[in-house]
Amino acid sequence: MGLLSKNNVGGDEDLAKDFHFPTSKKALLIFTRNPELGKVKTRLATSVGDESALKIYKFLLQHTAEITANVQADKFVYYSEGIHKEDSWDNNTYSKKLQEGDDLGIRMYNAFTEVFSLGYDQIIVIGSDMYDLNTEDLDNAFTALKDNDYVIGPAEDGGYYLLGMKQPNQAIFSKKEWGKNSVLQATLDDLKNESLKTLEERNDVDYFSDIKDIKVFQEFLPDYLDTEF
Numbered sequence: 001m002g003l004l005s006k007n008n009v010g011g012d013e014d015l016a017k018d019f020h021f022p023t024s025k026k027a028l029l030i031f032t033r034n035p036e037l038g039k040v041k042t043r044l045a046t047s048v049g050d051e052s053a054l055k056i057y058k059f060l061l062q063h064t065a066e067i068t069a070n071v072q073a074d075k076f077v078y079y080s081e082g083i084h085k086e087d088s089w090d091n092n093t094y095s096k097k098l099q100e101g102d103d104l105g106i107r108m109y110n111a112f113t114e115v116f117s118l119g120y121d122q123i124i125v126i127g128s129d130m131y132d133l134n135t136e137d138l139d140n141a142f143t144a145l146k147d148n149d150y151v152i153g154p155a156e157d158g159g160y161y162l163l164g165m166k167q168p169n170q171a172i173f174s175k176k177e178w179g180k181n182s183v184l185q186a187t188l189d190d191l192k193n194e195s196l197k198t199l200e201e202r203n204d205v206d207y208f209s210d211i212k213d214i215k216v217f218q219e220f221l222p223d224y225l226d227t228e229f
Contacts, residue, residue, distance in 0.1 A: 047208035124164035
């Protein structure tokens with residue numbers, strides 16, 4: 001089945017027309033924002049500035065690419081604004097798509113629906129700002145999904161860093177205050193009568209407090225925030 005993406009950065013027609021043939025029954029969706037100054041990690045930027053926030057986000061994109069490259073599933077990157085040909089996501093490893101919808105819930109539901117229509121049985125979605133995540137975690141999530149209809153990874157801030165399912169479910173993407181600390185509980189309420197595996201709680205990167213004690217981030221901080229290790 002050929003899927004036509006509406007927006008393509010760099011003028012490459014091959015990415016606009018992406019003919020995808022599944023090689024697995026499992027799919028990993030990676031939701032990402034296009035890395036543009038002043039448009040990523042805005043809450044973090046209030047402490048570290050726009051330039052440092054962008055550097056940190058690019059580092060997190062690269063980290064996400066590294067930990068997902070060898071996951072035993074077909075992989076799709078869903079861009080927020082436009083599809084890039086040359087970036088952290090290797091064109092031979094990742095199918096590239098564009099997010100569609102007015103809010104995060106609609107965009108995720110549309111992505112799940114689109115990829116399920118290609119014949120996949122298990123689909124997991126993650127973001128691209130989780131330093132506290134590795135390849136084994138993702139493989140374990142797919143293993144958990146074998147015996148459960150849903151899998152969820154709670155984030156410390158009251159959201160979730162991972163969500164997986166075996167068929168589309170519009171309800172869990174509706175009536176949520178995205179970006180608020182109520183999202184996880186509201187989603188768990190929707191799934192209270194379902195077969196659900198809850199993974200370990202993890203922390204994503206939204207605020208300076210999330211990274212201030214992690215050595216790898218120090219090189220990206222402005223001098224006035226740099227911490228000696």
